[in-house]
Amino acid sequence: MSIQTSVNAVENGVPVPKPQYDLNSIFTDSVINASGPKTHPRLRQLMASLIRHIHDFARENDLTVEEWMKGVEMINWAGQMSNDQRNEGQLLCDVIGLESLVDDITSKLLIGSNYEATKSAILGPFFRNDTPPTENDASIIKTMPSDGEVVYMHGIVRDAATGEPIEGVIIDIWQCSTNGLYEQQDPAQAAFNLRGHLTTDESGYYGLYCLRPVPYPVPDDGPAGRLLQLLDRHPYRPAHIHIMAGKPRYTSLTTQIFDKNSKYLTDDSVFAVKEDLVVDFRNLEGNPKATLELEYNIKISEMKP
Amino acid sequence: MSIQTSVNAVENGVPVPKPQYDLNSIFTDSVINASGPKTHPRLRQLMASLIRHIHDFARENDLTVEEWMKGVEMINWAGQMSNDQRNEGQLLCDVIGLESLVDDITSKLLIGSNYEATKSAILGPFFRNDTPPTENDASIIKTMPSDGEVVYMHGIVRDAATGEPIEGVIIDIWQCSTNGLYEQQDPAQAAFNLRGHLTTDESGYYGLYCLRPVPYPVPDDGPAGRLLQLLDRHPYRPAHIHIMAGKPRYTSLTTQIFDKNSKYLTDDSVFAVKEDLVVDFRNLEGNPKATLELEYNIKISEMKP
Structure with a gap:
Protein backbone atom coordinates (compact mmCIF):
# COMPACT_ATOMS: atom_id res chain seq x y z
CA MET A 1 0.00 0.00 0.00
CA THR A 64 10.69 16.18 -12.02
CA VAL A 65 6.95 16.80 -12.14
CA GLU A 66 7.55 19.84 -14.33
CA GLU A 67 9.63 17.88 -16.86
CA TRP A 68 7.19 14.98 -16.91
CA MET A 69 4.30 17.40 -17.48
CA LYS A 70 6.09 18.80 -20.54
CA GLY A 71 6.13 15.27 -21.91
CA VAL A 72 2.43 14.87 -21.16
CA GLU A 73 1.68 18.11 -22.98
CA MET A 74 3.69 16.90 -25.99
CA ILE A 75 1.71 13.65 -26.10
CA ASN A 76 -1.61 15.46 -25.83
CA TRP A 77 -0.52 17.89 -28.53
CA ALA A 78 0.40 14.97 -30.80
CA GLY A 79 -3.09 13.52 -30.50
CA GLN A 80 -4.73 16.88 -31.06
CA MET A 81 -2.76 17.40 -34.31
CA SER A 82 -3.49 13.94 -35.67
CA ASN A 83 -6.24 13.39 -38.24
CA ASP A 84 -6.86 11.55 -41.51
CA GLN A 85 -4.02 13.47 -43.16
CA ARG A 86 -1.34 13.08 -40.55
CA ASN A 87 -0.33 10.91 -37.62
CA GLU A 88 1.72 12.97 -35.23
CA GLY A 89 2.05 10.20 -32.62
CA GLN A 90 3.68 8.08 -35.31
CA LEU A 91 5.92 10.95 -36.38
CA LEU A 92 7.09 11.51 -32.78
CA CYS A 93 8.14 7.85 -32.71
CA ASP A 94 9.78 8.18 -36.13
CA VAL A 95 12.09 11.01 -35.09
CA ILE A 96 13.39 8.91 -32.20
CA GLY A 97 13.98 5.95 -34.51
CA LEU A 98 11.28 3.78 -32.99
CA GLU A 99 9.33 2.97 -36.16
CA SER A 100 12.53 2.03 -37.95
CA LEU A 101 13.51 -0.23 -35.06
CA VAL A 102 10.17 -2.04 -34.75
CA ASP A 103 10.07 -2.38 -38.54
CA ASP A 104 13.43 -4.16 -38.38
CA ILE A 105 12.33 -6.36 -35.50
CA THR A 106 9.11 -7.30 -37.29
CA SER A 107 10.93 -8.17 -40.52
CA LYS A 108 13.33 -10.36 -38.61
CA LEU A 109 10.43 -12.17 -36.97
CA LEU A 110 8.56 -12.65 -40.24
CA ILE A 111 11.40 -13.53 -42.56
CA GLY A 112 13.97 -14.96 -40.21
CA SER A 113 17.61 -14.38 -40.94
CA ASN A 114 18.28 -17.07 -43.56
CA TYR A 115 16.97 -15.43 -46.70
CA GLU A 116 18.50 -12.68 -48.73
CA ALA A 117 15.18 -10.91 -49.00
CA THR A 118 15.02 -7.21 -49.80
CA LYS A 119 15.44 -5.15 -46.66
CA SER A 120 12.40 -3.44 -45.24
CA ALA A 121 11.95 0.19 -44.31
CA ILE A 122 9.19 2.08 -42.54
CA LEU A 123 5.75 2.47 -44.09
CA GLY A 124 5.40 6.15 -43.24
CA PRO A 125 2.06 7.92 -43.05
CA PHE A 126 1.31 8.49 -46.76
CA PHE A 127 0.42 5.04 -48.11
CA ARG A 128 -3.09 4.63 -49.59
CA ASN A 129 -4.66 1.21 -49.94
CA ASP A 130 -7.16 2.34 -52.59
CA THR A 131 -4.85 3.14 -55.52
CA PRO A 132 -6.47 1.92 -58.79
CA PRO A 133 -4.58 -0.72 -60.85
CA THR A 134 -1.76 0.52 -63.08
CA GLU A 135 -0.74 -1.24 -66.34
CA ASN A 136 2.90 -2.21 -66.58
CA ASP A 137 5.03 0.41 -68.36
CA ALA A 138 2.43 3.12 -67.77
CA SER A 139 3.25 6.46 -66.18
CA ILE A 140 2.07 7.26 -62.66
CA ILE A 141 2.71 10.99 -63.26
CA LYS A 142 -0.76 12.57 -63.53
CA THR A 143 0.41 16.08 -62.66
CA MET A 144 3.80 16.84 -64.17
CA PRO A 145 5.81 19.44 -62.24
CA SER A 146 7.92 21.80 -64.36
CA ASP A 147 11.13 20.67 -62.65
CA GLY A 148 10.37 16.95 -62.74
CA GLU A 149 12.81 14.39 -64.19
CA VAL A 150 11.09 11.27 -65.52
CA VAL A 151 12.47 7.88 -64.51
CA TYR A 152 11.82 4.53 -66.15
CA MET A 153 11.76 2.32 -63.07
CA HIS A 154 11.61 -1.42 -63.56
CA GLY A 155 12.76 -4.73 -62.17
CA ILE A 156 12.10 -8.38 -61.57
CA VAL A 157 10.55 -9.76 -58.40
CA ARG A 158 12.09 -13.07 -57.34
CA ASP A 159 11.72 -15.61 -54.58
CA ALA A 160 14.46 -14.84 -52.05
CA ALA A 161 15.19 -18.52 -51.43
CA THR A 162 15.03 -20.00 -54.96
CA GLY A 163 15.76 -16.97 -57.13
CA GLU A 164 12.78 -17.85 -59.35
CA PRO A 165 10.74 -14.95 -60.79
CA ILE A 166 7.28 -14.58 -59.25
CA GLU A 167 4.21 -13.75 -61.30
CA GLY A 168 1.24 -11.92 -59.83
CA VAL A 169 3.04 -9.93 -57.16
CA ILE A 170 1.16 -6.72 -56.34
CA ILE A 171 3.53 -3.76 -56.25
CA ASP A 172 2.53 -0.44 -54.74
CA ILE A 173 4.78 2.53 -55.48
CA TRP A 174 4.28 5.98 -54.01
CA GLN A 175 6.32 9.16 -53.91
CA CYS A 176 5.92 12.88 -53.35
CA SER A 177 6.15 15.47 -56.11
CA THR A 178 9.08 17.85 -56.50
CA ASN A 179 7.47 20.27 -54.03
CA GLY A 180 7.87 17.65 -51.30
CA LEU A 181 4.12 17.01 -51.01
CA TYR A 182 2.20 13.79 -51.53
CA GLU A 183 -0.99 14.10 -53.58
CA GLN A 184 -3.30 13.95 -50.54
CA GLN A 185 -1.40 16.88 -49.00
CA ASP A 186 -1.57 19.03 -52.12
CA PRO A 187 -4.80 20.19 -53.83
CA ALA A 188 -2.79 21.10 -56.95
CA GLN A 189 -2.02 17.43 -57.65
CA ALA A 190 -4.51 15.07 -59.35
CA ALA A 191 -5.94 12.30 -57.19
CA PHE A 192 -3.56 9.33 -56.99
CA ASN A 193 -0.79 11.34 -58.64
CA LEU A 194 2.53 9.48 -58.27
CA ARG A 195 0.90 6.29 -57.00
CA GLY A 196 1.12 3.00 -58.86
CA HIS A 197 -0.55 -0.34 -58.16
CA LEU A 198 1.06 -2.86 -60.51
CA THR A 199 1.15 -6.62 -60.94
CA THR A 200 4.24 -8.55 -62.06
CA ASP A 201 3.89 -10.51 -65.32
CA GLU A 202 4.89 -14.14 -65.92
CA SER A 203 8.56 -13.19 -65.97
CA GLY A 204 8.30 -11.37 -62.62
CA TYR A 205 8.60 -8.02 -64.41
CA TYR A 206 7.17 -4.72 -63.26
CA GLY A 207 7.83 -1.34 -64.90
CA LEU A 208 6.51 2.21 -64.68
CA TYR A 209 7.39 5.85 -65.28
CA CYS A 210 7.74 8.01 -62.20
CA LEU A 211 9.69 11.07 -61.00
CA ARG A 212 13.20 11.24 -59.67
CA PRO A 213 12.47 11.72 -55.97
CA VAL A 214 13.54 14.78 -53.98
CA PRO A 215 14.36 15.34 -50.32
CA TYR A 216 11.58 16.88 -48.24
CA PRO A 217 10.95 17.78 -44.60
CA VAL A 218 8.57 15.81 -42.41
CA PRO A 219 5.73 18.04 -41.16
CA ASP A 220 7.44 20.28 -38.61
CA ASP A 221 4.60 22.42 -37.27
CA GLY A 222 3.68 19.99 -34.47
CA PRO A 223 5.36 18.32 -31.49
CA ALA A 224 7.65 16.17 -33.67
CA GLY A 225 8.91 19.32 -35.38
CA ARG A 226 9.28 21.01 -32.01
CA LEU A 227 11.28 18.06 -30.70
CA LEU A 228 13.56 18.12 -33.75
CA GLN A 229 14.13 21.82 -33.19
CA LEU A 230 14.91 21.30 -29.48
CA LEU A 231 17.34 18.52 -30.44
CA ASP A 232 19.05 20.84 -32.93
CA ARG A 233 18.13 18.57 -35.84
CA HIS A 234 16.67 19.26 -39.30
CA PRO A 235 13.38 17.68 -40.43
CA TYR A 236 14.56 16.47 -43.86
CA ARG A 237 14.34 13.03 -45.39
CA PRO A 238 16.62 11.97 -48.25
CA ALA A 239 15.02 11.50 -51.70
CA HIS A 240 13.19 8.17 -51.73
CA ILE A 241 10.47 6.10 -53.37
CA HIS A 242 8.12 3.92 -51.30
CA ILE A 243 7.53 0.33 -52.37
CA MET A 244 5.20 -2.35 -51.07
CA ALA A 245 5.25 -5.83 -52.61
CA GLY A 246 2.95 -8.67 -51.68
CA LYS A 247 1.41 -11.93 -52.81
CA PRO A 248 -0.44 -14.61 -50.87
CA ARG A 249 1.91 -17.07 -49.11
CA TYR A 250 4.70 -14.46 -49.24
CA THR A 251 5.71 -12.10 -46.48
CA SER A 252 4.62 -8.64 -47.53
CA LEU A 253 7.56 -6.31 -48.09
CA THR A 254 7.36 -2.63 -47.18
CA THR A 255 10.42 -0.63 -48.05
CA GLN A 256 11.90 2.59 -49.41
CA ILE A 257 14.72 3.09 -51.89
CA PHE A 258 17.03 6.05 -51.62
CA ASP A 259 18.83 8.04 -54.31
CA LYS A 260 22.56 7.59 -53.70
CA ASN A 261 23.17 11.20 -54.75
CA SER A 262 20.61 12.67 -52.37
CA LYS A 263 21.33 14.99 -49.48
CA TYR A 264 20.44 13.70 -45.99
CA LEU A 265 21.39 10.07 -46.75
CA THR A 266 23.44 9.96 -43.56
CA ASP A 267 21.10 12.06 -41.43
CA ASP A 268 17.57 11.04 -42.37
CA SER A 269 15.26 12.67 -39.80
CA VAL A 270 13.42 9.36 -39.30
CA PHE A 271 16.40 6.96 -39.51
CA ALA A 272 15.02 4.76 -42.31
CA VAL A 273 18.08 4.53 -44.60
CA LYS A 274 19.82 1.16 -44.94
CA GLU A 275 22.86 0.57 -47.10
CA ASP A 276 21.11 -2.10 -49.17
CA LEU A 277 18.32 0.31 -50.08
CA VAL A 278 20.50 2.97 -51.69
CA VAL A 279 20.06 2.97 -55.48
CA ASP A 280 21.57 4.57 -58.56
CA PHE A 281 19.51 6.57 -61.06
CA ARG A 282 21.33 6.18 -64.42
CA ASN A 283 21.08 8.35 -67.52
CA LEU A 284 18.81 6.78 -70.11
CA GLU A 285 19.17 7.30 -73.86
CA GLY A 286 16.91 6.30 -76.69
CA ASN A 287 13.67 6.37 -74.70
CA PRO A 288 11.58 9.48 -75.49
CA LYS A 289 9.51 8.98 -72.35
CA ALA A 290 12.30 9.21 -69.74
CA THR A 291 15.76 10.64 -69.20
CA LEU A 292 16.69 8.39 -66.27
CA GLU A 293 16.51 4.69 -65.57
CA LEU A 294 16.27 2.86 -62.30
CA GLU A 295 16.52 -0.91 -62.30
CA TYR A 296 15.36 -2.23 -58.97
CA ASN A 297 14.97 -5.95 -58.44
CA ILE A 298 13.09 -7.22 -55.43
CA LYS A 299 13.36 -10.46 -53.48
CA ILE A 300 10.48 -11.54 -51.27
CA SER A 301 10.27 -14.53 -48.96
CA GLU A 302 7.70 -17.27 -48.58
CA MET A 303 6.09 -17.12 -45.17
CA LYS A 304 7.67 -19.34 -42.58
CA PRO A 305 5.51 -22.43 -42.05
CA MET B 1 24.12 5.37 -42.21
CA THR B 64 6.08 -5.65 -33.70
CA VAL B 65 4.86 -2.86 -35.95
CA GLU B 66 1.26 -3.85 -35.19
CA GLU B 67 1.79 -3.67 -31.42
CA TRP B 68 3.69 -0.39 -31.65
CA MET B 69 0.89 1.09 -33.79
CA LYS B 70 -1.65 0.20 -31.08
CA GLY B 71 0.44 2.26 -28.69
CA VAL B 72 0.55 5.15 -31.18
CA GLU B 73 -3.23 5.02 -31.53
CA MET B 74 -3.59 5.10 -27.74
CA ILE B 75 -1.37 8.18 -27.51
CA ASN B 76 -3.26 9.97 -30.27
CA TRP B 77 -6.56 9.03 -28.63
CA ALA B 78 -5.31 10.48 -25.33
CA GLY B 79 -4.58 13.82 -26.96
CA GLN B 80 -7.89 13.88 -28.77
CA MET B 81 -9.80 13.31 -25.49
CA SER B 82 -7.90 15.97 -23.56
CA ASN B 83 -9.37 19.41 -23.04
CA ASP B 84 -9.85 22.01 -20.30
CA GLN B 85 -11.83 19.50 -18.24
CA ARG B 86 -9.57 16.50 -18.47
CA ASN B 87 -5.99 15.51 -19.19
CA GLU B 88 -5.97 12.01 -20.59
CA GLY B 89 -2.21 11.94 -21.24
CA GLN B 90 -1.72 12.63 -17.54
CA LEU B 91 -4.25 9.96 -16.60
CA LEU B 92 -2.47 7.38 -18.77
CA CYS B 93 0.70 8.14 -16.81
CA ASP B 94 -1.20 7.98 -13.54
CA VAL B 95 -2.51 4.46 -14.08
CA ILE B 96 1.06 3.21 -14.64
CA GLY B 97 2.24 4.95 -11.47
CA LEU B 98 4.38 7.51 -13.26
CA GLU B 99 2.91 10.68 -11.75
CA SER B 100 3.21 9.20 -8.27
CA LEU B 101 6.84 8.29 -8.95
CA VAL B 102 7.88 11.68 -10.35
CA ASP B 103 6.00 13.37 -7.52
CA ASP B 104 8.11 11.37 -5.06
CA ILE B 105 11.32 12.15 -6.92
CA THR B 106 10.52 15.86 -7.07
CA SER B 107 9.71 16.02 -3.35
CA LYS B 108 12.97 14.32 -2.53
CA LEU B 109 14.85 16.84 -4.66
CA LEU B 110 13.07 19.82 -3.11
CA ILE B 111 12.95 18.80 0.52
CA GLY B 112 15.85 16.43 0.82
CA SER B 113 15.58 13.53 3.19
CA ASN B 114 16.41 15.15 6.52
CA TYR B 115 13.11 16.71 7.45
CA GLU B 116 9.99 15.04 8.71
CA ALA B 117 7.85 17.05 6.34
CA THR B 118 4.39 15.84 5.39
CA LYS B 119 4.58 13.37 2.53
CA SER B 120 3.48 14.53 -0.89
CA ALA B 121 0.98 12.92 -3.24
CA ILE B 122 0.00 13.63 -6.82
CA LEU B 123 -1.79 16.83 -7.78
CA GLY B 124 -4.33 15.14 -10.03
CA PRO B 125 -6.23 16.98 -12.74
CA PHE B 126 -8.92 18.77 -10.67
CA PHE B 127 -7.06 21.56 -8.88
CA ARG B 128 -8.17 25.13 -9.59
CA ASN B 129 -5.90 28.06 -8.89
CA ASP B 130 -8.75 30.57 -8.79
CA THR B 131 -10.64 29.49 -5.68
CA PRO B 132 -11.79 32.58 -3.73
CA PRO B 133 -10.52 33.03 -0.15
CA THR B 134 -12.29 31.07 2.59
CA GLU B 135 -12.54 32.29 6.22
CA ASN B 136 -11.26 29.87 8.83
CA ASP B 137 -14.01 27.68 10.32
CA ALA B 138 -16.32 28.35 7.35
CA SER B 139 -17.99 25.58 5.36
CA ILE B 140 -16.81 24.82 1.82
CA ILE B 141 -20.04 22.89 1.15
CA LYS B 142 -22.06 25.08 -1.24
CA THR B 143 -24.21 22.24 -2.58
CA MET B 144 -25.09 19.73 0.14
CA PRO B 145 -25.74 16.20 -1.16
CA SER B 146 -28.47 14.25 0.66
CA ASP B 147 -26.04 11.52 1.65
CA GLY B 148 -23.23 13.83 2.76
CA GLU B 149 -21.58 13.56 6.19
CA VAL B 150 -20.11 16.84 7.42
CA VAL B 151 -16.57 16.84 8.79
CA TYR B 152 -14.90 19.50 10.91
CA MET B 153 -11.38 19.34 9.51
CA HIS B 154 -8.67 21.34 11.26
CA GLY B 155 -5.02 21.33 12.15
CA ILE B 156 -1.85 23.27 12.79
CA VAL B 157 0.79 23.92 10.16
CA ARG B 158 4.31 23.74 11.54
CA ASP B 159 7.86 24.09 10.31
CA ALA B 160 9.16 20.56 9.71
CA ALA B 161 12.58 21.39 11.11
CA THR B 162 11.75 23.52 14.17
CA GLY B 163 8.21 22.41 14.99
CA GLU B 164 7.16 26.07 15.25
CA PRO B 165 3.64 26.97 14.02
CA ILE B 166 3.61 29.02 10.84
CA GLU B 167 1.26 31.92 10.25
CA GLY B 168 0.08 32.93 6.80
CA VAL B 169 0.30 29.57 5.08
CA ILE B 170 -2.13 29.36 2.17
CA ILE B 171 -4.05 26.09 2.28
CA ASP B 172 -6.06 24.85 -0.67
CA ILE B 173 -8.48 22.00 -0.04
CA TRP B 174 -10.51 20.27 -2.74
CA GLN B 175 -12.65 17.18 -2.90
CA CYS B 176 -15.40 15.64 -5.00
CA SER B 177 -19.01 15.35 -3.88
CA THR B 178 -20.64 12.07 -2.88
CA ASN B 179 -21.47 11.34 -6.54
CA GLY B 180 -17.74 11.12 -7.28
CA LEU B 181 -17.71 14.33 -9.33
CA TYR B 182 -15.74 17.52 -8.78
CA GLU B 183 -17.69 20.76 -9.21
CA GLN B 184 -16.25 21.52 -12.65
CA GLN B 185 -17.42 18.08 -13.85
CA ASP B 186 -20.96 18.47 -12.52
CA PRO B 187 -23.40 21.23 -13.55
CA ALA B 188 -25.57 20.39 -10.50
CA GLN B 189 -22.88 21.68 -8.12
CA ALA B 190 -22.36 25.37 -7.38
CA ALA B 191 -19.16 26.94 -8.66
CA PHE B 192 -16.24 26.28 -6.28
CA ASN B 193 -18.31 23.77 -4.32
CA LEU B 194 -16.02 21.78 -1.99
CA ARG B 195 -13.04 24.02 -2.57
CA GLY B 196 -11.39 26.02 0.18
CA HIS B 197 -8.60 28.59 0.03
CA LEU B 198 -7.62 29.32 3.64
CA THR B 199 -4.83 31.07 5.49
CA THR B 200 -3.37 29.88 8.80
CA ASP B 201 -3.70 32.29 11.73
CA GLU B 202 -0.95 33.35 14.15
CA SER B 203 -1.11 29.96 15.88
CA GLY B 204 -0.71 28.07 12.59
CA TYR B 205 -4.36 27.04 12.75
CA TYR B 206 -6.62 26.26 9.81
CA GLY B 207 -10.15 24.86 10.05
CA LEU B 208 -13.13 24.26 7.76
CA TYR B 209 -16.24 22.18 7.26
CA CYS B 210 -16.20 19.73 4.37
CA LEU B 211 -17.64 16.34 3.42
CA ARG B 212 -16.40 12.91 4.35
CA PRO B 213 -14.80 11.85 1.04
CA VAL B 214 -15.96 8.87 -0.98
CA PRO B 215 -14.20 6.55 -3.42
CA TYR B 216 -14.76 7.32 -7.08
CA PRO B 217 -13.54 6.03 -10.44
CA VAL B 218 -11.12 7.98 -12.62
CA PRO B 219 -12.72 8.81 -16.00
CA ASP B 220 -12.79 5.44 -17.75
CA ASP B 221 -14.24 6.27 -21.17
CA GLY B 222 -10.85 7.01 -22.77
CA PRO B 223 -7.55 5.24 -23.35
CA ALA B 224 -6.64 5.19 -19.63
CA GLY B 225 -9.92 3.43 -18.90
CA ARG B 226 -9.33 1.07 -21.80
CA LEU B 227 -5.85 0.28 -20.50
CA LEU B 228 -7.22 -0.42 -17.01
CA GLN B 229 -9.79 -2.76 -18.53
CA LEU B 230 -7.15 -4.58 -20.59
CA LEU B 231 -5.02 -4.93 -17.44
CA ASP B 232 -8.00 -6.38 -15.57
CA ARG B 233 -7.98 -3.51 -13.08
CA HIS B 234 -10.75 -1.30 -11.66
CA PRO B 235 -10.68 2.50 -12.10
CA TYR B 236 -11.44 3.41 -8.45
CA ARG B 237 -9.56 5.68 -6.12
CA PRO B 238 -9.91 5.43 -2.34
CA ALA B 239 -11.77 8.25 -0.52
CA HIS B 240 -9.44 11.22 -0.24
CA ILE B 241 -9.16 14.98 0.23
CA HIS B 242 -6.64 17.05 -1.75
CA ILE B 243 -4.45 19.54 0.09
CA MET B 244 -1.98 22.11 -1.10
CA ALA B 245 -0.02 24.21 1.40
CA GLY B 246 2.40 26.98 0.55
CA LYS B 247 4.12 30.10 1.78
CA PRO B 248 7.03 32.05 0.38
CA ARG B 249 10.41 30.57 1.37
CA TYR B 250 8.73 27.19 2.02
CA THR B 251 8.58 24.26 -0.36
CA SER B 252 5.01 24.01 -1.55
CA LEU B 253 3.31 20.83 -0.39
CA THR B 254 0.84 18.99 -2.62
CA THR B 255 -0.73 15.97 -1.04
CA GLN B 256 -3.84 13.87 -0.48
CA ILE B 257 -5.15 12.32 2.72
CA PHE B 258 -6.99 9.03 2.66
CA ASP B 259 -9.81 7.73 4.86
CA LYS B 260 -8.45 4.68 6.67
CA ASN B 261 -11.84 2.98 6.38
CA SER B 262 -12.13 3.47 2.62
CA LYS B 263 -12.25 0.74 0.02
CA TYR B 264 -9.37 0.70 -2.51
CA LEU B 265 -6.72 1.85 0.00
CA THR B 266 -4.47 -0.99 -1.13
CA ASP B 267 -5.35 -0.85 -4.82
CA ASP B 268 -5.68 2.82 -5.73
CA SER B 269 -5.95 2.96 -9.52
CA VAL B 270 -3.32 5.74 -9.64
CA PHE B 271 -0.97 4.47 -6.86
CA ALA B 272 -1.03 7.64 -4.76
CA VAL B 273 -1.60 6.16 -1.28
CA LYS B 274 1.21 6.38 1.27
CA GLU B 275 1.00 5.02 4.79
CA ASP B 276 1.67 8.42 6.35
CA LEU B 277 -1.26 9.95 4.51
CA VAL B 278 -3.96 7.62 5.87
CA VAL B 279 -6.18 9.45 8.38
CA ASP B 280 -8.94 8.69 10.84
CA PHE B 281 -12.32 10.43 10.73
CA ARG B 282 -13.61 10.41 14.34
CA ASN B 283 -17.15 10.85 15.61
CA LEU B 284 -17.73 14.39 16.84
CA GLU B 285 -20.22 15.31 19.58
CA GLY B 286 -21.40 18.70 20.76
CA ASN B 287 -20.91 20.49 17.47
CA PRO B 288 -24.21 21.10 15.64
CA LYS B 289 -22.40 21.77 12.38
CA ALA B 290 -20.63 18.41 11.95
CA THR B 291 -20.86 14.76 12.96
CA LEU B 292 -17.24 13.90 12.24
CA GLU B 293 -13.88 15.41 13.07
CA LEU B 294 -10.58 15.17 11.26
CA GLU B 295 -7.52 16.63 12.89
CA TYR B 296 -4.76 16.89 10.33
CA ASN B 297 -1.54 18.67 11.17
CA ILE B 298 0.86 19.59 8.43
CA LYS B 299 4.62 20.05 8.40
CA ILE B 300 6.26 22.02 5.62
CA SER B 301 9.93 22.62 4.98
CA GLU B 302 11.89 25.75 4.31
CA MET B 303 13.44 25.69 0.88
CA LYS B 304 16.98 24.42 0.73
CA PRO B 305 19.39 27.35 0.37
Missing part, protein backbone atom coordinates in the same frame (compact mmCIF):
# COMPACT_ATOMS: atom_id res chain seq x y z
CA SER A 2 2.83 2.43 0.62
CA ILE A 3 5.77 3.59 -1.40
CA GLN A 4 7.95 3.63 1.66
CA THR A 5 7.68 2.19 5.12
CA SER A 6 8.41 4.83 7.64
CA VAL A 7 9.69 4.61 11.19
CA ASN A 8 9.82 7.92 12.99
CA ALA A 9 12.92 7.02 14.90
CA VAL A 10 14.20 9.50 17.46
CA GLU A 11 17.63 9.28 19.06
CA ASN A 12 18.58 11.57 21.96
CA GLY A 13 15.62 13.77 21.04
CA VAL A 14 16.85 14.30 17.47
CA PRO A 15 14.98 12.73 14.56
CA VAL A 16 17.23 10.19 12.89
CA PRO A 17 17.60 10.99 9.20
CA LYS A 18 16.21 8.17 7.12
CA PRO A 19 15.62 7.74 3.43
CA GLN A 20 12.35 9.57 3.00
CA TYR A 21 11.59 8.21 -0.43
CA ASP A 22 12.20 4.63 -1.27
CA LEU A 23 12.77 4.85 -5.01
CA ASN A 24 13.80 1.29 -5.59
CA SER A 25 11.69 -1.05 -7.57
CA ILE A 26 9.27 -2.15 -4.83
CA PHE A 27 6.91 0.56 -6.00
CA THR A 28 7.41 -0.47 -9.63
CA ASP A 29 6.68 -4.10 -8.75
CA SER A 30 3.47 -3.03 -7.04
CA VAL A 31 2.34 -1.21 -10.19
CA ILE A 32 3.19 -4.17 -12.42
CA ASN A 33 1.54 -6.65 -10.07
CA ALA A 34 -1.69 -4.67 -10.01
CA SER A 35 -2.63 -6.27 -13.33
CA GLY A 36 -5.36 -8.84 -12.84
CA PRO A 37 -5.45 -12.50 -13.88
CA LYS A 38 -7.51 -11.84 -17.00
CA THR A 39 -4.75 -9.72 -18.60
CA HIS A 40 -3.63 -11.16 -21.95
CA PRO A 41 -0.18 -12.73 -21.41
CA ARG A 42 1.45 -10.72 -24.19
CA LEU A 43 0.02 -7.44 -22.89
CA ARG A 44 1.14 -8.41 -19.39
CA GLN A 45 4.68 -8.95 -20.69
CA LEU A 46 4.75 -5.72 -22.69
CA MET A 47 3.27 -3.53 -19.94
CA ALA A 48 5.54 -4.99 -17.25
CA SER A 49 8.59 -4.23 -19.37
CA LEU A 50 7.33 -0.79 -20.42
CA ILE A 51 6.46 0.22 -16.84
CA ARG A 52 9.86 -0.94 -15.60
CA HIS A 53 11.70 0.97 -18.33
CA ILE A 54 9.69 4.16 -17.84
CA HIS A 55 10.08 4.06 -14.05
CA ASP A 56 13.82 3.38 -14.42
CA PHE A 57 14.04 6.31 -16.81
CA ALA A 58 12.35 8.58 -14.24
CA ARG A 59 14.53 7.35 -11.35
CA GLU A 60 17.85 7.38 -13.21
CA ASN A 61 17.33 10.97 -14.28
CA ASP A 62 15.56 12.40 -11.21
CA LEU A 63 12.69 13.33 -13.52
CA SER B 2 22.95 1.78 -42.06
CA ILE B 3 21.41 -0.34 -39.37
CA GLN B 4 23.45 -3.32 -40.39
CA THR B 5 26.53 -3.84 -42.49
CA SER B 6 25.95 -6.57 -44.98
CA VAL B 7 28.35 -8.87 -46.75
CA ASN B 8 26.75 -11.17 -49.26
CA ALA B 9 29.08 -14.05 -48.52
CA VAL B 10 28.74 -17.16 -50.64
CA GLU B 11 30.36 -20.49 -49.75
CA ASN B 12 30.26 -23.41 -52.21
CA GLY B 13 27.51 -21.60 -54.10
CA VAL B 14 25.23 -21.40 -51.03
CA PRO B 15 24.60 -18.05 -49.36
CA VAL B 16 26.06 -18.10 -45.87
CA PRO B 17 23.38 -17.30 -43.32
CA LYS B 18 24.29 -14.13 -41.49
CA PRO B 19 22.50 -11.98 -38.95
CA GLN B 20 20.22 -9.98 -41.19
CA TYR B 21 19.27 -7.40 -38.61
CA ASP B 22 21.75 -5.91 -36.25
CA LEU B 23 19.57 -5.03 -33.30
CA ASN B 24 22.29 -4.04 -30.91
CA SER B 25 22.68 -0.53 -29.72
CA ILE B 26 24.69 0.85 -32.66
CA PHE B 27 21.43 2.01 -34.17
CA THR B 28 20.31 3.47 -30.84
CA ASP B 29 23.60 5.32 -30.49
CA SER B 30 23.14 6.79 -33.96
CA VAL B 31 19.70 8.12 -33.01
CA ILE B 32 20.98 9.60 -29.76
CA ASN B 33 24.02 11.13 -31.44
CA ALA B 34 21.87 12.82 -34.07
CA SER B 35 21.14 15.59 -31.56
CA GLY B 36 23.00 18.74 -32.46
CA PRO B 37 25.38 20.84 -30.36
CA LYS B 38 22.72 23.42 -29.49
CA THR B 39 20.60 20.89 -27.60
CA HIS B 40 20.07 21.92 -23.95
CA PRO B 41 22.25 19.63 -21.78
CA ARG B 42 19.34 18.50 -19.60
CA LEU B 43 17.18 17.70 -22.64
CA ARG B 44 20.11 15.85 -24.18
CA GLN B 45 20.45 13.75 -21.03
CA LEU B 46 16.72 13.03 -20.78
CA MET B 47 16.24 12.18 -24.46
CA ALA B 48 19.34 9.95 -24.58
CA SER B 49 18.05 7.98 -21.61
CA LEU B 50 14.46 7.88 -22.89
CA ILE B 51 15.51 6.74 -26.38
CA ARG B 52 17.73 4.02 -24.92
CA HIS B 53 14.99 2.74 -22.63
CA ILE B 54 12.34 2.76 -25.36
CA HIS B 55 14.61 1.02 -27.86
CA ASP B 56 15.61 -1.55 -25.22
CA PHE B 57 11.93 -2.11 -24.49
CA ALA B 58 11.27 -2.75 -28.19
CA ARG B 59 14.26 -5.08 -28.60
CA GLU B 60 13.77 -7.05 -25.38
CA ASN B 61 10.18 -7.81 -26.29
CA ASP B 62 10.44 -8.21 -30.07
CA LEU B 63 7.89 -5.42 -30.37
